[in-house]
Amino acid sequence: MKVLIVCTNHNTYPTKTGKTGLWLSELTHFYDLMTARRVLVDIVSPNGGAIPVDERSMDLKDEINQKYLTDPVFLSKFENSLKPSDIEAREYRLIYFTGGNGGMWDFPDNTELQNITRRIYENNGMVTAVCHGVSGLLNVQLSDGNFLIQDKYVTGFSHVEETLMSFVSEVPFHLEDRLKERGAHYTKAMIPFVEFIEMDERLITGQNPNSARKVASKALEELFEK
Template identity: 80%
Template sequence: MKVLIVCTNHDSYPSKTGKTGLWMSELTHFYDTMTRRRVLVDIVSPKGGTIPIDERSFDLKDEINQKCFNDAAFLAKFEKSLSPSEVVAKDYRLIFFTGGDGGMWDFPDNTELQEITKTIYENQGMVTAVCHGVSGLLNVKLSDGSYLINDKYLTGFSHVEDTLMSFVSEIPFHLEDKLRERGAHYTKSMIPFIEFIEMDERLITGQNPNSAGKVASKALEELFEK
């Protein structure tokens, strides 16, 4: 069984000098949970190639981050991510969109990633995402023309969390608002940054970086134990 992890290529804010990109643990904690169960994992990004890391998230004191960045197999996939045109969607049972602010720029309008997501979902696969990565689901349409997330229960990075991270003026939109505009039933933890996931059939989403491992665990439970 194979799963596909989507990471951003976008690394800059409109006016802040700090670099954005992937939120590191949202990739590593999901990847580690999957590979410990011997699941095959590929990494794709909108343009392929290099994946920038949000400098605020680069933490090698995190044991799983350190484990992955000392692993040659992980680094080979991370440093040379696939481009969407190299992905055969029907080969995957699950797609996972990682977060980090960067994805808000290059996930929502990428039609190739939308098509891959639609194919996996309509082949009875799972669609999963965490934090700002949920923005990758905003414009995914199914074959009948409906939006994938319409009338679905899901979560994602909240207004409050964006505000507390203090980069709220830099991001292109508020994810919580856009999800509701698409007809999704948005839910969240009452306490910011607490692990929280939402599941609606074959759609599993996590609210914040602390939720990535839980999304992976729940997805494995669904894939292997049913």
């Protein structure tokens, strides 16, 4: 069984000097659970190549982060991510969009990633995403012309969480608002930054970085136990 993890290539903010990119634990925690179940994992990004990491997410007290930053197999995939044109969608049972602010710039309008997502979903596969990675689902249209997330229950990084992180003026749009505009039923935890996921048939979304592991465990449950 193969799953495809999508990471950003975008690393700059409009005015802040700090670098954005992937939120590291949203990749490592998901990857850790998948590989523990002997699932084959490929990493893709809009342009391929190396994945930038948001400076604020380089938490080496996190044992899972530490484990994979010294894992040669992981690092090879991470530093040499595939391009969308390398991907044959029918080989994958699941696609997962990681977060980090960077994805808000290079996920939503990438038609190649949209097509891969549509084909996996319509081939009875699962679509999953966490935090800002949910922005990658905003413009995915199914073959019937409807948007994937229309009338679906989804979550994603909330406006409150964005405000508390003090980056609300830097992001290109507010994810919570966009999801609602797209016709999704947006839900969130009562308390910011606590683990929270939403599932609607073969669509699983997580609210924030602390939800990545739960997205993975729920996806594995669906893949292996149904």
